[in-house]
Amino acid sequence: MTQRSSRPSRPRRPHPPRRRTGPVRPPQDDPARQAALDTLRAVRQRDAYANLVLPGLLRERRITSRDAALATELTYGTLRAQGLLDAVLTACSDRPLSEVDGAVLDALRLGAYQLLRTRVPAHAAVASTVDLVRAERGSGAAGFANAVLRRVTEQDEQGWVEEVAPDEDTDPVGYLAMANAHPRWIAQAFAEALGSRGESLRDALAADDTRPSVHLAARPGEVTSDELAAMTGGEPAPYSPYGVRLEEGGDPGDLEAVRERLAAVQDEGSQLCALALTRVPLEGPDARWLDLCAGPGGKAVLLGALAALSGADMEAVEKAPHRAELVRKAAGDLPITVHVADGRDSGLPAGSFDRVLVDAPCTGLGALRRRPEARWRRQPSDVAPLARLQRELLTAALELVRPGGVVAYVVCTPHLSETVGVVADVARRTGAERVDTREFFPGVPELGDGPQVQLWPHLHGTDAMFCAVLRRPA
Ligand SMILES: C[S@@+](CC[C@H](N)C(=O)[O-])C[C@H]1O[C@@H](n2cnc3c(N)ncnc32)[C@H](O)[C@@H]1O
Numbered sequence: 001m002t003q004r005s006s007r008p009s010r011p012r013r014p015h016p017p018r019r020r021t022g023p024v025r026p027p028q029d030d031p032a033r034q035a036a037l038d039t040l041r042a043v044r045q046r047d048a049y050a051n052l053v054l055p056g057l058l059r060e061r062r063i064t065s066r067d068a069a070l071a072t073e074l075t076y077g078t079l080r081a082q083g084l085l086d087a088v089l090t091a092c093s094d095r096p097l098s099e100v101d102g103a104v105l106d107a108l109r110l111g112a113y114q115l116l117r118t119r120v121p122a123h124a125a126v127a128s129t130v131d132l133v134r135a136e137r138g139s140g141a142a143g144f145a146n147a148v149l150r151r152v153t154e155q156d157e158q159g160w161v162e163e164v165a166p167d168e169d170t171d172p173v174g175y176l177a178m179a180n181a182h183p184r185w186i187a188q189a190f191a192e193a194l195g196s197r198g199e200s201l202r203d204a205l206a207a208d209d210t211r212p213s214v215h216l217a218a219r220p221g222e223v224t225s226d227e228l229a230a231m232t233g234g235e236p237a238p239y240s241p242y243g244v245r246l247e248e249g250g251d252p253g254d255l256e257a258v259r260e261r262l263a264a265v266q267d268e269g270s271q272l273c274a275l276a277l278t279r280v281p282l283e284g285p286d287a288r289w290l291d292l293c294a295g296p297g298g299k300a301v302l303l304g305a306l307a308a309l310s311g312a313d314m315e316a317v318e319k320a321p322h323r324a325e326l327v328r329k330a331a332g333d334l335p336i337t338v339h340v341a342d343g344r345d346s347g348l349p350a351g352s353f354d355r356v357l358v359d360a361p362c363t364g365l366g367a368l369r370r371r372p373e374a375r376w377r378r379q380p381s382d383v384a385p386l387a388r389l390q391r392e393l394l395t396a397a398l399e400l401v402r403p404g405g406v407v408a409y410v411v412c413t414p415h416l417s418e419t420v421g422v423v424a425d426v427a428r429r430t431g432a433e434r435v436d437t438r439e440f441f442p443g444v445p446e447l448g449d450g451p452q453v454q455l456w457p458h459l460h461g462t463d464a465m466f467c468a469v470l471r472r473p474a
Helices: 031-046 050-060 065-081 082-092 103-118 121-154 157-164 172-177 184-208 225-232 268-279 296-308 321-331 365-370 380-400 420-430
Strands: 217-219 241-246 263-264 288-291 313-318 337-338 351-359 403-410 434-435 466-471
Touching: 031 103, 031 121, 031 321, 050 184, 065 082, 065 103, 065 268, 082 103, 082 121, 082 172, 103 121, 103 184, 157 172, 157 225, 172 184, 172 313, 172 380, 184 313, 184 365, 217 225, 217 268, 217 288, 225 241, 225 434, 225 466, 263 296, 268 296, 268 351, 268 466, 288 296, 296 313, 296 351, 313 321, 321 337, 351 380, 380 420, 403 420, 420 434
Parallel strands: 288 313, 288 351, 313 337, 351 403
Antiparallel strands: 217 241, 217 263, 403 466, 434 466
């Protein structure tokens, strides 16, 4: 049995809601659920990103305070839990979900999410969903939605998990995947990455199924993390000397410290990986630093500020022109030279950098908490082409760094094909030395057997970032 201590439980309904009869009534004014439903539709129909669509809708419709918070919780929660919700809806429907009208399915998911994972009273969850369906698709579809959701009310979340998940004894990974609303292949990838820590898969998936805290990175040389915490009402983060963890709520982009470029929104794990590169001891010059995959510029800005303080030059490469522009904007007055180029063939002189960061494109399986729809959109077939690109970028970085210089390879995924698989392969082919990266994460517990570092939401409260430092032989 899984226990969700962080999720408030809802008392079971004694009776399912009654099917309404009589005249069709117009949908009640329900801006929060309507915004959630419209966002779900955009995600389904045009592969939109919820965290880009929803804030725009809320602004446009002037939805604020409690309604905005409800819309956000319902949208992100429904998207995160989609696989579990679909399994339950399948069990409650007299037809396959593939035959259910898309708009009705969006509403059913929204309703099922409220029933299984929130404290919204069951009658309100059902009635509001039926109203939305009636307004969108008429009374026939509303009757279908009512019947399906009434069946959903017959059990709570745990009861449904026991019914729709694989058997826990014969398929523990499949069971935990369903119980924590993850696709099985992602749960399997987590289990493999946890390795000897595999018994914590339950904790890893549960932590990955919650909303993350927002971290800020204080701009080095401008403000300390204590000062930033005092300015923002947050608290200094446990491991990054520049990190501040914000309290729940509000748009961090509205904070004065962020608008004034004294700080940027950046997960503490990302800060730690960028800082690790700066902490590796070097013999000889230490004057030229490079970020080979820089857009939108989070790590480049942190590195650029530290480079400026230590008198080093900072360069940044980004393939996508619009993302290179974001790096330029994020850099502001920091002396960072931005190149629009493919990092595999950047045209920069070989052997000319002392420290290089390769924050490579990846599946992002380590940052699923921040991208609610991503876990159901990503496919196992995404991994191999990304791993090839990652190997090519890391190989290029080892050509750009001087003999004796260092490269930090970073990805926000724990998938072994993108992490140790890439590093082991490139180290073998190039002769690069794999450095014990744990030394450059001082004070961070539970870093495993090394030499690489894998951070985890359930152990460190960060995204599941991976970092491996390699040194080019002198
Ligand atoms: C994980 S993101 C980097 C995040 C960034 N370092 C930060 O902290 O904000 C990877 C970036 O690599 C870029 N990219 C993809 N292929 C590339 C290539 N061949 N060469 C250089 N950049 C590339 C992507 O456009 C994306 O902006």
